[in-house]
Structure formats: C-alpha cells, structure tokens
Amino acid sequence: MSTTRILDKTSSLGALIAAMSCTGCFPALGSLGAALGLSFLGQYEGFLFRRLLPGLALLALVVNAWSWYRHRQLGRGLLSVAGPAAVLVALLVVWSRDWSIYLFYAGIGLMIVSSVTDLLRPIKAPQCQRSN
Secondary structure (H helix, E strand, C coil): CCHHHHHHHHHHHHHHHHHHCCCCCCHHHHHHHHHCCCHHHHHHHHHHHHHHHHHHHHHHHHHHHHHHHHHCCHHHHHHHHHHHHHHHHHHHCCCCCCCHHHHHHHHHHHHHHHHHHHHHCCCCCCCCCCCC
C-alpha cells in the first residue's frame, strides 16, 4: 500500500472519529460515536474540533490532490478532493450558517466513499502505450 493511500485512509478515519467526539456540533455522528464507545473523547472536544478535524481534512485534501496529479483520473480526483474541501469550507468559512452542517456531513460522506472506493478499486499507475 502506498504512502498516499495510507495517509488518505488515516486522515478520513481520523476526521470521522474527531467529528464523533462533538455531540453538540454533530448530533448524528455524536450518537454514533457514543454507540461505539467513543464518548470518552468528549473531554477533548475543543482540541479535536478546532485543531485535529481541520488538520486531518487538510491532510486528506493535500494527499488526494497529489494522488489526482499523479494518476490523472478526473472523476476519481474530483470525488477524492471534494470531500475534504467541503469539510474545510464548512468548518472554516460558513460554520455560522444554518446549512453548514449539511455541507460538513456531505464532505465526511464523500471522504468515506472515496476511501472505500479506493480500497475496492485502486487506481493503477498510468502506463505509456507502445506503438509498433
């Protein structure tokens, strides 16, 4: 498994877990986190929400953009970059708006879909065609 794939999976999973720690901000993910036994993360809510979540989303954005540049797959590239970009925009730009939570959930969902798609159908490295 390449470094970019490992960093992508780590950042996506970490962003999801960090979001599960904030029950007040993300009620749906907070209840899922409590059901999974992650309610102890609530005491670290400030750090996880203000620092770790945007940091992991930024890491996922950089790693996926680099992977998109290397593999030149337009559809997969847009899918992999849209999720972290939506999370960052929701957290850092439009958080005070009512609809920002929907943008955040959509971004987290896209990050998970992108990671699972990459696990099930990895992108192959571009190869030159030989002409005879």
